[in-house]
Amino acid sequence: MFDWVQHIADWIVYDILELSKESHLADALNFFLYDTTKILILLIIIIFLMGIINSYFPVDRVRNYLSRKKLYGFEYLSASLFGVVTPFCSCSSVPLFIGFVKGGIPLGVTFAFLITSPLVNEVAIGLFIGLFGLKTTLIYVTSGVILGTVSGAVLQKLKLERFLTPWVKDVLDNSEKELIAFKQEKQSFGKRLPIIWKEVLNIIKGILPYVIIGIAIGGLMHGYIPEGFFEAYMCKDNLFAVPAATILAVPMYSNASGILPIVQVLVAKGIPIGTAIAFMMAVVGLSLPEAMLLKKVMTFKLIGIFFGVVTLSIIISGYIFNLIL
């Protein structure tokens, strides 16, 4: 599908710039041109598609669905699946959390949504397809959904309502099932498209610098680090690699789009994919700024438990991937 991009990259590097095929510089530059173009195209497609889905499935509708339907245990899975198609901005996490709780949605189900939504987002999917291919992307998305579902169910079992901040407890006590009926914005598809497209450009503009820097660094490493370089240090038998990578990644956030291209090179040079996926999940799914925001609705203890459960699930999935892949 992207052969033509490779041809253009080859043509620029070897014909126009007349670099030798054996040089590291040519190798790195070629990799950079090819990857940037391919990933940009994929990002535009995925963000645009997700934008269309979301335009018809806004988060208000998700809440109404989750608070009204009896789902007999499947509510964690549905919340998690909804999280996949709903874009998530960490600055919306507080209104979202309150809104869900106010609608009578159980805390665990709210957590399931809150875990999967940032973990499996349109930018991560676009980057994943571009860097790791479709198969790994599917594994990532599926495990993101399972992770949200399981963690949500576990958190529900822990009866965490008592660790909410007092004003949220008040909201919880006054929660009501019959919410203000959800009004769908009545707009034709043609009217929605420009708005969706503008959002696509906005997102791309926001992440582009990180992606380019990430791919540039990745390109350099790709050209200069020998194959299998990391195998000695981070082999599958090293039991500490997965937890270390995960814990290292939890505080990172804003540069997630820049980190993925670098991780891809690390995988190419010998880091096991499970360790890499655990690392990326922790980068994308958990972050310090998010924790700071949640402070308004949760006590430190609850944030600690929330992050702890998710981190643990990520570490476990890292081990599982290393075993099966």
Added chain:
Amino acid sequence: MKKVIKILGTGCPKCLQTTNIVTDVVKNNNIDATIVKVEDIMEIMKYNILSTPAVVVDEVVVIKGRLPSKSELIDLLV
């Protein structure tokens, strides 16, 4: 009648952009309106929204969870 436009948001970059867009539209079209920034989360939750930024005109939520476009705002305000 003077309109009251409220911008709900906890201070993320998008909320800031929204405020700028609204201010621009109001100024350029000579709309008689007061712009109020609402940053307190408890106040924001009274409008029953799930995602920010949101724009409220005379206590009615007109836009939520995304940046408004200028033409859309002109339609809403004029």
